[in-house]
Amino acid sequence: MRINKRFIVAALAVSMLGSCKKDFLETVPTSSVSEANVFTNTNDAWKVINGMHRFLYRQMYSSQALGGQSGNMILMDALGEDLVMTGESNGWWIGEYKWNSHRLATNTVAVYYNYLYYFSFISNANMVIANIDNAAGPQADKDAIKAQALAYRGWAYFQAIQLYGERFDKTKANDGPGLPLKITPSVGATPRVSVKEIYDQINKDLDQAISLLGAFTRPNQSHININVARGFKARVALAQQDWATAAQMAALARQGFALMSNTDYVSGFNNYTNPECMWGYKQQEDQTTFFFSFFAYLSGNYNSTNIRTNPKAINSLLYAKIRTGDVRRGLWDPTGTNTAFPIPPSGSRRPYMNKKFLVPNTALSIGDVMLMRTSEMYLIEAEAQARAGQITPAKQALFTLARQRDASYTLSENTGDALIEEIMVQRRIELWGEGFRFYDLKRLNLPLDRSGANHNVTLALVYNVPAGDKRWQFLIPQVEINNTLGIVTQNPL
Amino acid sequence: MRKLLFTLTAFLLFAGPLLAQRVVSGKVTDDKGKPLAGVSVMIKGTLIGTVTNADGNYTITVPANGRTLVFSSTEMTEKESSLDAASKITLTSKNSSLDEVVVVAYGTARRASLTSSIPRITADDIKNRPLVNVVNALVGSAPGIQTTTGSGAPGSSPGIRLRGFGSYNLSSSPLIVVDGVPYDGGLANINPEDMESISTLKDASSTSLYGSRAANGVISITTKKGKSGRNNLSFKVVQGVTSRAIPEYEKVNAFEYYPIMWESYRNSLRYNATNAVPLADANRLASGLLPRNAAGLQVFNGNAYGDVYQTLGNYNPFAGVASNAIVGEDGKLNPAATSLLWGDDLNWFDAFYRNGSRGDYGLTYQGGNEKSDYFGSFNYTNEKGFVKRSDLQRFSGRVAINTNPTKWFKTGLNISGAMINTNQIDNEGSINDPFYFARGVGPIYPVYVHNPTTGAFVLDAQGNKVYDIGNVPGFGSRPFNQGRHAIYENELNQFNYKRNNLSARTYGDIIFTDYLKFTANASVDVQEYYEAGYDNAIVGDGAPAGRARRNFTRTVSNTLNQLLNFNKKFGDHNVTALAGHESYSYTYNYLYGFKIEQGFADGNTEFPNFSTISSLNSYTNRERIESYLSRVGYDYKGKYIVTGSLRRDGNSKFAKDVRWDNFWSVGAAWRLDKETFLTNSSWINELKVRGSYGKVGNSEGLGMSPYMGLYALGFNNGPAFGILQSALPNNELTWETAKNWDAGVDFSLFKNRISGTVEYFNRVTDGMIFNVGQPLSNGGSTGGNFVVVQNIGSMYNRGIEATVTGRVFSRKDFNWNVTVNATTFKNQITKMPDTQKEIIDGTKKLSEGRSIYDYWLRDYYGVDPTDGASLYRYNTFSTANCRILTNKDGGLDTVTTLISNAKYIYADRNSIPDVYGSIQNSFRYKNFEMSFMFTYQLGGWLYDNGYAGLMHAGTPGANLHKDALQRWQNPGDVTNVPRMQSSTTADLGAGTSTKWFLSATHLSLNNINIAYNLPKSFLSAINASAARFYISGENVALFAKRKGTMVNQNFSGTNSNAYPPARVISAGINVNF
DSSP states (O other), X not given: OHHHHHHHHHHHHHHHHTOOOGGGGOOOOSSEEEGGGTSXXXXXXXXXXXXXXXXXXXXXXXXXXXXXXHHHHHHHHHTSSSEEOOOOTTOTTHHHHTTXXXXXXXXXXXXXXXXXXXXXXXXXXXXXXXXXGGSBXXXXXHHHHHHHHHHHHHHHHHHHHHHHSOOOOTTSOOOSEEEEOOOSOOOSOOOEEEHHHHHHHHHHHXXXXXXXXXXXXXXXXXXXXXXXXXXXHHHHHHHTTOHHHHHHHHHHHTTTOOOOOHHHHTTTSXXXXXXXXXXXXXXXXXXXXXXXXXXXXXXXXXXXXXXXHOOOEEOHHHHTTSOTTOGGGGGEESSSOOTTSOOOTTOOOOTTEEOSSOOSSTTSSOOOEEEEEHHHHHHHHHHHHHHTTOHHHHHHHHHHHHHXXXXXXXXOOOOHHHHHHHHHHHHHHHTTTSSOHHHHHHHTTOOEEOTTSSOBHHHHOOOEEOTTOGGGSOOOOHHHHHHTTTSSOOOOO | OHHHHHHHHHHHHHHXXXXXXXXXXXXXXXXXXXXXXXOEEEETTSSOEEEOOTTSEEEEEEOTTOOEEEEEOSSBOOEEEESTTTTEEEEOBOOOGGGOEEEEXXXXXXXXXXXXXXXXXXXXXXXXXXXXXXXXXXXXXXXXXXXXXXXXXXXXXXXXXXXXOOXXXXXXXXXXXXXXXXXXXXXXXXXXXXXXXXXXXXXXXXXXXXXXXXXXXXXXXXXXXXXXXXXXXXXEEEEEEEEESSOOOOBOOHHHHHHHXXXXXXXXXXXXXXXXXXXXXXXXXXXXXXXXXXXXXEEXXXXXXXXXXXXXTSOOXXXXXXXXXXXXXXXXXXXXXXXXXXXXXXXXXXXXXXXXXXXXXXXXXXXXXXXXXXXXEEEEEEEEOSBSSOEEEEEEEEEEEEEEEETTEEEEEEEEEEEEEEEOOSOTTSTTXXXXXXXXXXXXXXXXXXXXXXXXXXXXXXXXXXXXXXXXXXXXXXXXXXXXXXXXXHHHOEEEEEEEEEEEEEEEEEEEETTEEEEEEEEEEEEEEEEEEEEOSSSSXXXXXXXXXXXXXXXXXXXXXXXXXXXXXXXXXXXXXXEEEEEEEEEEEEXXXXXXXXXXXXXXXXXXXXXXXXXXXXXXXXXXXXXXXXXXXXXXXXXXXXXXXXXXXXXXXXXXXXXXXXXXXXXXXXXXXXXXXXXXXXXXEXXXXXXXXXXXXXXXXXXXXXXXXXXXXXXXXXXBOXXXXXXOOOTTOOOEEEEEEXXXXXXXXXXXXXXXXXXXXXXXXXXXXXXXXXXXXXXXETTEEOXXXXXXXXXXXXXXXXXXXXXXXXXXXXXXXXXXXXXXXXXXXXXXXXXXXXEEETTEEEOTTSOTTEEEXXXXXXXXXXXXXXXXEBXXXXXXXXXXXXXXXSOEEXXXXXGGGBOEEEEEEESSOSEEEEEEEEEEETTEEEEEEEEEEESOEEEOHHHHHTOOSXXXXXXXXXXXXXXXXXXXXXXXXXXXXXXXXXXXXXXXXXGGEEEOOEEEEXXXXXXXXXXXXXXXXXXXXXXXXXEEEEEEEEEOSSTTOOTTSOTTOBOOSOOOOEEEEEEEEEEEO
């Protein structure tokens, strides 16, 4: 009898202790949110759009040179002839300056970053575009969310195709390999489609974005409204040599935006409430990106090794073309001895160094970055009209901008190539350091020519690259070729 | 918890009626009549037992059905006796390993009854080795245990792998079990002095009861308990010195460096792809002989050029030589350059080395009576690394108490705490790592600023030397990490962490019939980690503002289990059984803050002294496992043994439908020596064959909710809340499973003069988890492109391990034992993801038929004697960069000079040794003991990153290996070192390729120690029972292929500029009272 009792106890013990609470094995992450919860309503879907804006200024891929979009901006000028490196410093951007990095398939700063960064925008946009129609919430919100996603996708493809594809030439078929075309969320490998197909998609996305953005009033300049989307469209048209669309879109885009005053012009390009800022981001202190920052390399006054020993200078030949009396002439010091120019403690002074970009607080590497300015729209309009042979509107657009910078400027008397050249010089001066030069050289089929200026050959190494050379195409990252098992193919080595 | 209490109460009520039938008492002695304390006395076939007291006496109450008593202890051979003959028992010293009692999953067992091998290290084995980390005791201790050397940084642990590599993306480290419960604290928390034994569980039979966590084997540590009848107090003092165990690479000096850098710069002008400068002009430009512009640059063809002096940042270390006359246009160093201006200030290592030391002080006491026992210890370790700002202090204490107040109830508590306080150098491998910096900086750059003319130190206003950060205004601009100075930064920065660890184990045993026992275990391990970091405002990453970070984490693991043990003999049939339930809960809290802009520069690195919050983050990770477990064992006359186990685990890491799985094993053994045809053998003392097969799992190393598609929080745009895609989903994800089988023979021959084990094992990992890298065109997050975690591959590790111990001499005054062990295994991937048949991972490529450590590298061909170009086998033919050469057999080889067009190949080499193992020798002569152990590796290949980094093609400012003196210089030079040319270092020099292979074969004198036991006559004078002096060396010597190479830094064979291992020479004394 006793034996039986003991077995009952044993059985009882095991059965009682054997059961845990049903949800014992249910755990949820605390630093992420499940995909399933994101697109249930527009309120939450907005958070993805905000995240994409923030992606414009985030630390990328553990590489100090990459602070979001500013990584692309610095690279585009490092590859050009208007920005001059004055010292090896700690090596950042020197490999790029030498035209080395973007031709190394394993390079992280130039090749991997530019590819993955823009495809990450595309992938996030694809999730929004695929899911937003089924989210609960006002149609106006759905439109604004979808439109911004479409605009980002168009913009991202445009940024990337200019690097990885051959130059778009409207006189040709443009059937060379472009990029993988991803417009829905999916896994698996996608081959590259032609440059033309990518441009077609870009235009389709931007057109749809523009049509959906009509009524959208944005909370701040980091959002894409109809002006910004039209600005994108103008840039794209310029790259496609579609002068009429470029001029029309640029003119529409700048509506409602003024040009900044001379006082604003010398205040450091670090405030996105600048009247010229059509699109940009504000970087607040607790969202700093440390050395992953535009101003950690391009500013005149941040106390980083890179700036102390490699203050960025302007090409001396370009500087010589700035008229006396032009406010922009004061942004660079041709002597390298002007002590009125701010430098970090124990920083070097070099001839032609800049004070265009300044950090507002020298203890922090950050400042706001403008990604699209009114003046660019005037320049697009002027250039497109001039190239289309529309001399008068070209001169007028140029005049509005140039007069703002230089009170003594009078309407240009140039025509033809001379007018185009004048506009291009204005463009190079106005947009110096803002990430346009490589794109411009490539879209215009111009050679790189750094000779005869203040470039130190020891640092620059490469100072002539013929137009149309294969080096105008970035290599596709090796890891993309590996992860697609070669479905994505490499550019000519 | 309430359930547990209820159950305990229930047991108390029902267990009461167990009344004894007969009281037996007696005395246990050794063969010389000396009383033996602490001998276990058990009633055979039951779980009832007691232990002998200090005089060897015991008393036990035997129930009516009790017939036989079993006497056992760790040192003595087990003996059985009838009740009538039990008053006087003599035990003989154990000379057979089969009588050992070893730790198994959820219990202990006699080695004889096992169907697996369980190598074990006891406290006695390491008593003369002053270890700070118990893991070091495992190095070389048994076959199948592979370890890395480990860093020399105080507090670091070597890596461990058992029987190959079980996983690729998840952890391949064994499960650590302390006193029966999986342990999440670091092993550095455990005072080695507290360790009673470390057992290594490698095969299916021994590991499978740990189920889903045992795929990589188990290291099971048992801490000391009190021994009844023996009150004992002992203390130890160990004092040692530490120093760098592996020397630095051989590098060029200043006189050799300048001409090489001249040549490198000259060649970059001369061989430039566009606008090449003619040789004579390039020579003059490099020397600095052409006219200069206002900026001090030479002007040639309208463009500005620097010279070698400027290229090297305006550093001229030579006395009496003008800066444009250091190297002539013939490329030779100016003959007048015979003395250095700062020759005594070029060794950057000396600038941060110091005399390392290690002190270890401990006190332990233990004792008990028939009812209760206790153990207590306190230990203090103070280690100063051989480099500045690298130290560790550890305080640890432990109390263990066991008591059995009634016959049927036993309980105990084992609590230990450790407090660690350590300073660490900055991130290994980064710019502010002093080892990286000191190795890499060119041999002309001084640590401190010097007057460029006189060479005298430049002093600041207080008269102190000034560190040369490479861009001090008015002085040179060092191109190597300009503006940085790892040694200065190391001095100013702070990286300190404190770790508190509390471990508690308690249990209750209820013996409620003589063959049935219930045990409840509860444990908690709490670890708190507090990290304080500060980057200074003067130099480095923290400049100009200064910044501080604080990181606090708290890990709490709870394990509760309830076990029912059955043990009964039916005639010649022995049956054991176990059934139980376990729940495990793990919680990890993380809190991180980061502020910048320091207020007062007064050394205050706390947050109020900084003005701007730049990061504030927290999260909580949880993991839960619930398990049901069971085991059965059966043997017939101890001759034929079979075992089986089954465990069912559920894990919170996986999606609901795939959350549960079964893990199991079966095993069998046959004691041939008990068969009649062998019992009379003159030379076979023991012979056992055994085998087991089973399934275990692995999920260690998977992140939180790895199956979910996720959006990361924290992408706020200003105040607007933002999220972004961070992970793609996979609801199918589940454990990796290992199917292990092994067969072995244990033997002891010639009166136990030779004993050993030979085993074959085959571990098959199925459902191997791959982080399948997605196309970049599918997006990614700030860390990189997306990966999807998938159970997709298969792999095996199969091999043979053997250990043989020989008692070479065994005399009264002298004995000498030798143990040699060896392991050879093959690791091979048998299935890869269908969409990703190949994964390139750094220097390796995974594919079917290859190991996880097979190198995949550009195929280096050699150096072209005509122009010194590095040549690689080509990938795509291009006239621009390919050459067709005649090889020595007269055939044609197509090669390329462009590294990005080089062909990748499997070089049929991997980092896995052909054979590894150890040779251990121990001697005893009268009162002296000596032992030493060599570990060895035969075969296997290293990828010598450290060397490759010093064999670049002339990057200005970076140091070079001596081998750079063999560089190509003139057409016709036949060499393996290419042309120096600073502009194309990747193509020419340090690009990743097969060039940097190095044989990993090596022999290491891992430890040596000599001990002297003080004679009894002396001891009685100080009232001590034993005392021992010893001298010990760890990491004593390394014999390897290349001076400076870290041969055993990691399992993948790819070394880095890490903190080299430390050699520790120490002396100690142990006294027992």
